[in-house]
Amino acid sequence: MSHIFSRHCHATPPRAVGGEGCYLIDDSGKRYLDGSGGAAVSCLGHGDADVTAAIEAQLEQLAFAHTGFFTSEPAEKLADLLIEHAPGDLDRVYLVSGGSEATEAAIKLARQYWVEKGEPGRGRLIARKQSYHGNTIGALSAGGNEWRRQQFGPLLLDVSHIDPCYEYRYRRDDESAEEYGARAAQALEDELLRVGPDTVMAFMAEPVVGATAGALAPAPGYFKRIREICDKYGILLILDEVMCGMGRTGSLFACEQDGIAPDILCIAKGLGAGYQPIGAMLCTAEIYQTLADGSGFFQHGHTYLGHPAAAAAGHAVVSAILNRGLIARVKEQGDKLVTRLEDRFGQHPHVGDIRGRGLFRGIELVADRDTKAPFDPARKLGAALKKAAFNEGLICYPMSGTIDGKTGDHILLAPPFIIEDAQLDELVDKLDRAITATI
Structure with a gap:
């Protein structure tokens, strides 16, 4: 038993x-x-012998130091390595223990950012149907799979969900892939206008949808148009690369292939390759500086943030991906x-x-x-x-x-x-x- x-x-x-x-x-x-x-x-x-050796070496030196008191060398090195290769203006790394923690942190950061900017009316998140962003309450609220959400409905946040970019099912016979991509992206602007752009804090999406839709890649031009819409209405773009990132789709960050960069990006899974539980939320310098110039404190946290052994594993994994x-x-x-x-x-x-x-x-x-x-x-x-x-x-x-x-x-x-x-x-x-x- x-x-x-x-x-x-x-x-x-x-x-x-x-x-x-x-x-x-x-x-x-x-x-x-x-x-x-x-x-x-x-x-x-x-x-993998190199990753195992990195974890063992770190455990011999330092197993744990709470981030309420200390930073650590492996956490600093991993953050530097990620930002060295990150797209756009991503500049800060918040190390967590997995994908759900990363997406939950992203949602909370987006909210606090707007509060600190003096726009507390921005509290709505827009995401997509048939997405998956994790199993914590905030992450599950953002996810768009009804079977996963159904029994927890009374606990979930009010999130708008638009149709996914699902060419096999939704592209019409009379339109090109590019035309369909533009039409699919238009759903975001339509929803923004329906709910009021000044009530929305962010749009959240997986560059390539994983578990709930089976490696569903976007139509050409879809995410470039999404980025334009986010910029037009001043909302944040959160990309969830927990499953599709860290080299899985053929570039270190999946969004590179769509020629865009987000304001907040989430990674996990391949970041630790299974050798340690680790994830990360990356954000732009502007978002970080907004908090620094305001309260100076991200009102969020977990005990195992930036765990030294997990960070050592992550650094070894990303180094292997890049150097091999x-x-x-x-x-x-x-x-x-x-x-x-x-x-x-x-x-x-x-x-x-x-x-x-x-x-x-x-x-x-x-x-x-x-x-x-x-x-x-x-x-x-x-x-x-x-x-x-x-x-x-x-x-x-x-x-x-x-x-x-x-x-x-x-x-x-x-x-x-x-x-x-x-x-x-x-x-x-x-x-x-x-x-x-x-x-």
Whole structure:
């Protein structure tokens, strides 16, 4: 009998006892190809000696010092490294313990910024349907997946949600990808005018949507227009790169590929690569200076902010991504992965769309390719696919509710950046068998 409060009360997962490169190993000796990096976390794979050594060295020197009293060398070094490579005017780093903490901090910072600027009427956040920003109350309020939100409705903040940029479902036959991108972005301006721009503090979005929509990349020009709208009405742009950032899509920061920079940016997952729990919120110098010139205090905080061992891990991970040529490798292996997926599933009767960037790829499953009709949600296809793939020795990330939180199914793939060609073949073969067994 286990005393662990597990994610699902009626399922006992196998016990992981080891990790080696792109594989996890359970207590029976079975090896699982980590085709989703857990949840797009394990970008360096398992058992990276350099990262482990960095953590061990830091623990021998200093395990913990509360940021209410001290800063630390690894926290300072990680912040410097991130800002050295960050886009736009991002200048300050607030180190937390994970993605939900990062997005929660971003929402609270956006609010306090406007209070400190003397505009306390700006308290509304606009986000998108079918987004996911975390599981704390503020982050869940920002998220746009109705299934995740439903039972917690009475606890959630009042957040406006506009349609996502979802070309496969929403682009009309008579418009180009660029025209659709402009139309999708217009939804933000329409909502701003509906609620009153002077009541809005920020717009929040994932550059490439992860868990709830399956590597959903924006149409061309979408985010440039979003940035223009935010600037026109003086609202902040918060980008959530918790899942899609840190090299996952082929650039260190995902927004670089859309030619924009946010006012506040959130990262996690790949920042620590699973070796330590860590996330970060980055903001511009102007936002930081507004607080510095006002109260001088961000009214927020957690015990493990800037944890030295976690920061040492983060610095080692980001250094590895940059110094080992892994961003170029993400592009190269990502191209190979999508070619394999298209060759195997491009004409599959139940594959409607193959999408994404870099080593962040999604497959949307449909009951009918011609009509794009989804499967009946009663089939619980996502759960069945996860189980079938796991039985094959493949870890992937299937989800249901892709379209509206209730209907639609997709599979998210986010393997380690170190994945080899033969392992790409193994991933596609095992996924094919899982899909065949399930559908």
